[in-house]
Amino acid sequence: MKDIAIHIDRLSKKYDIRTSGKAEVFKALDAVSLEVERGKIMGIIGSNGAGKSTLLKILSRITYPTSGKATINGRLASLLEVGTGFHSELSGRENIFLNGSILGMSRQEIRSKFDDIVEFSGIEKFIDTPVKHYSSGMYVRLAFSVAANLTPEILIIDEVLAVGDARFQERCLQKMDEAKSAEGRTILFVSHNMTAINHLCDEVAWLQDGKVRELGPAEEVTRNYLLDMRQRSQTVALGDRTDRTGTGEAKLTRLEWINSPDGTLVSGKPATLKADYTSPNLDTIGNLRCVFNVYKENQEFLVSLNNDMSGQGINQVPGSGSVYCHFDQLPFMHGEYTVTCNLFVNGLRSDKVEQAFRFKVAEGDFYGSGQKTAEKRPGVYIAQQWGTKPFL
Amino acid sequence: MSKNTTVISPQGNSITEALRELFRNTDLLWTFTYRDIRIRYAQTYLGLAWSLIQPLFGLAAVFVLFFKIAGVQTGGIPYLSFALSGLVFWNYFSYVVTQSAASLVHVQAMIKKIYFPRLTLPISKGIVGLIDFSVAFILLFIVNAFLGQPLSGLFIFPLILLFTAFTALGLGMIICAVSLRYRDLQQIIPFALQLLFFITPVAYPQSLLASLIPEKWTWLIYFNPMAGFLELFRAVVFGGPASPMIWISVATSLLLFTVGILFFIRTDKKMADLV
Numbered sequence: 001m002k003d004i005a006i007h008i009d010r011l012s013k014k015y016d017i018r019t020s021g022k023a024e025v026f027k028a029l030d031a032v033s034l035e036v037e038r039g040k041i042m043g044i045i046g047s048n049g050a051g052k053s054t055l056l057k058i059l060s061r062i063t064y065p066t067s068g069k070a071t072i073n074g075r076l077a078s079l080l081e082v083g084t085g086f087h088s089e090l091s092g093r094e095n096i097f098l099n100g101s102i103l104g105m106s107r108q109e110i111r112s113k114f115d116d117i118v119e120f121s122g123i124e125k126f127i128d129t130p131v132k133h134y135s136s137g138m139y140v141r142l143a144f145s146v147a148a149n150l151t152p153e154i155l156i157i158d159e160v161l162a163v164g165d166a167r168f169q170e171r172c173l174q175k176m177d178e179a180k181s182a183e184g185r186t187i188l189f190v191s192h193n194m195t196a197i198n199h200l201c202d203e204v205a206w207l208q209d210g211k212v213r214e215l216g217p218a219e220e221v222t223r224n225y226l227l228d229m230r231q232r233s234q235t236v237a238l239g240d241r242t243d244r245t246g247t248g249e250a251k252l253t254r255l256e257w258i259n260s261p262d263g264t265l266v267s268g269k270p271a272t273l274k275a276d277y278t279s280p281n282l283d284t285i286g287n288l289r290c291v292f293n294v295y296k297e298n299q300e301f302l303v304s305l306n307n308d309m310s311g312q313g314i315n316q317v318p319g320s321g322s323v324y325c326h327f328d329q330l331p332f333m334h335g336e337y338t339v340t341c342n343l344f345v346n347g348l349r350s351d352k353v354e355q356a357f358r359f360k361v362a363e364g365d366f367y368g369s370g371q372k373t374a375e376k377r378p379g380v381y382i383a384q385q386w387g388t389k390p391f392l
Numbered sequence: 393m394s395k396n397t398t399v400i401s402p403q404g405n406s407i408t409e410a411l412r413e414l415f416r417n418t419d420l421l422w423t424f425t426y427r428d429i430r431i432r433y434a435q436t437y438l439g440l441a442w443s444l445i446q447p448l449f450g451l452a453a454v455f456v457l458f459f460k461i462a463g464v465q466t467g468g469i470p471y472l473s474f475a476l477s478g479l480v481f482w483n484y485f486s487y488v489v490t491q492s493a494a495s496l497v498h499v500q501a502m503i504k505k506i507y508f509p510r511l512t513l514p515i516s517k518g519i520v521g522l523i524d525f526s527v528a529f530i531l532l533f534i535v536n537a538f539l540g541q542p543l544s545g546l547f548i549f550p551l552i553l554l555f556t557a558f559t560a561l562g563l564g565m566i567i568c569a570v571s572l573r574y575r576d577l578q579q580i581i582p583f584a585l586q587l588l589f590f591i592t593p594v595a596y597p598q599s600l601l602a603s604l605i606p607e608k609w610t611w612l613i614y615f616n617p618m619a620g621f622l623e624l625f626r627a628v629v630f631g632g633p634a635s636p637m638i639w640i641s642v643a644t645s646l647l648l649f650t651v652g653i654l655f656f657i658r659t660d661k662k663m664a665d666l667v
Contacts, residue, residue, distance in 0.1 A: 015665075057664065058400060059400065060506070060507050061398075061400060061507035062503070062504065062505070062506065062507055062664045063664040063665055064400070064401075064402055064404050064661040064662075065400065065401070065402050066402055067402055068401075068402075069399060069400060069401040069402075070399070070400040070401075071397065071398070071399050071400075072397065072398040072399075072400065073396065073397050074396050074397075075396050076398065078506065078507070084501070084502050084505040084506045085499075085502050085506070087427060087431060089430070089431050089434040089435070090427065090430060090431070090434075094426075094427075094430065097423060097426075098423055098427055101417075101419050101420045101423040102420065102423075102502070102506060102508050103506070104417075104508070106419050107419045107422075107423070130434075153396070
């Protein structure tokens with residue numbers, strides 16, 4: 001008989017949404033059934049609003065299902081957001097105890113793991129300093145260290161890898177890998193990072209519109225998922241996509257590269273990205289902010305195009321129009337990229353579409369040196385200076 | 393099935409399960425208590441001294457208002473001693489009601505992110521309040537010794553304190569559960585407590601309140617548990633009669649506590665969707 005750690009049986013969650021007087025029922029989860037064997041890592045993927053977070057919230061008992069049931073065999077801890085319950089006035093040491101207890105550890109357990117936690121976080125020197133004086137990186141590292149040293153039999157992880165610096169992220173993944181092989185811990189892992197999912201998970205469940213669309217070996221499911229995402233972004237016009245979140249005050253209708261007449265983009269050549277937006281109600285928009293995140297294949301983040309961060313505010317613009325982002329020299333290397341778009345109107349997220357746009361870049365001579373990169377792979381070129389004296 | 397099997401169903405936590413969880417997680421209870429105490433005195437210059445200053449000011453205020461201006465008579469008992477014996481419990485009561493009622497609203501972010509036995513939050517406020525209570529109680533001890541009041545009777549205090557805690561936590565948990573949906577309730581607490589202070593014989597004797605209403609309605613006073621408990625405490629400490637109607641207060645207090653816990657647990661499963 002199989003040893004089942006998590007048994008999910010026709011789990012549903014409905015929300016009553018009232019929009020301008022009309023009551024609507026939204027099915028966040030629709031009769032989802034899953035089984036996770038003990039010691040396995042199951043990945044959960046799906047676009048925004050597919051029901052991933054609702055599922056995890058029910059399993060971690062934050063919210064309750066409308067129907068169906070889940071049976072969990074073993075002690076469960078969830079990391080929906082690291083550092084929950086941290087208090088800024090308390091020292092790192094005190095917060096380890098606070099956070100640890102909230103996550104379900106006994107004081108004795110925390111005491112026995114205290115040194116490991118501190119060592120993993122790498123902030124020994126500041127352990128008795130109130131965390132309000134920590135940098136955000138230190139804060140996150142400490143928070144994750146507590147969580148990473150938990151030893152529940154079942155662990156639920158959601159998007160934690162979106163935080164911390166790269167080296168720390170790597171250590172976290174490593175820690176998860178260790179947990180998998182050594183301790184036989186069951187893990188439910190939600191991420192948009194297909195590389196991490198592929199690397200860590202035995203099995204993957206792909207959720208779509210609150211249902212399990214596909215369940216199977218990690219590589220197979222992630223491949224199909226990426227394929228589907230690609231088709232969707234190619235066949236459905238951006239303006240008609242329904243898998244979007246935000247207030248909807250203004251939304252993006254079209255993205256395209258202009259001044260590449262034959263449709264090819266070449267590294268190092270001038271290029272302009274044009275984004276059309278429209279607002280159903282607004283005549284003018286006080287402040288518009290575009291955050292276009294560029295991802296490599298496998299959904300790995302590469303770079304963010306952000307008018308606000310680059311100090312170029314877009315103010316007092318018509319309710320419908322276009323925004324341009326220009327490169328004198330296109331910095332992308334040879335490869336395929338996808339763009340997740342965020343549009344903010346007066347500081348509030350108005351529109352977000354994942355994989356809204358896809359483009360290919362052909363190899364070009366970015367540095368004008370006549371050299372070409374040896375290996376063709378996605379990435380970015382960065383202007384750089386070399387010499388035998390410091391550039392002061 | 394192992395002892396660690398959890399079944400998640402639409403029904404949510406049963407009462408027994410919720411209580412069992414509370415006792416299994418005493419460490420969390422202490423951690424919350426410790427956090428509150430630490431935060432309260434973090435970055436204060438006077439620290440614990442505030443626990444002494446607050447009752448002293450309260451005492452000074454009622455001394456002027458009720459004794460000097462209104463000329464309240466306390467039947468031969470020194471007024472300061474009399475008033476302080478009421479304030480000690482009243483302050484604890486008012487602190488625990490206010491804090492436990494707001495305990496969930498304050499940690500909304502946490503409720504949306506993580507599960508932990510929610511009952512630990514209001515209950516921990518009942519423990520935090522004990523710090524102020526202890527300081528005020530020592531003050532009462534000193535004042536009584538100074539004014540020559542016999543002290544032996546003071547030792548009935550654990551009983552009175554326990555029932556004060558039941559009443560305060562019961563009320564607090566009811567308000568807490570209701571105010572997740574109707575945040576207005578949080579606004580009413582300060583007024584309601586102030587009003588309750590004036591109709592509770594804290595700074596004046598029970599007889600004064602009783603003289604204002606017809607004798608056949610006197611029993612109504614005891615539906616305010618604090619009225620009954622203060623009368624009992626004073627009867628033991630200062631000598632004098634204690635009405636058998638104090639049982640009404642005891643019953644009301646236990647009822648409030650039970651209803652509070654049941655109501656709180658029922659709301660528990662909807663919490664994350666409400667906040």
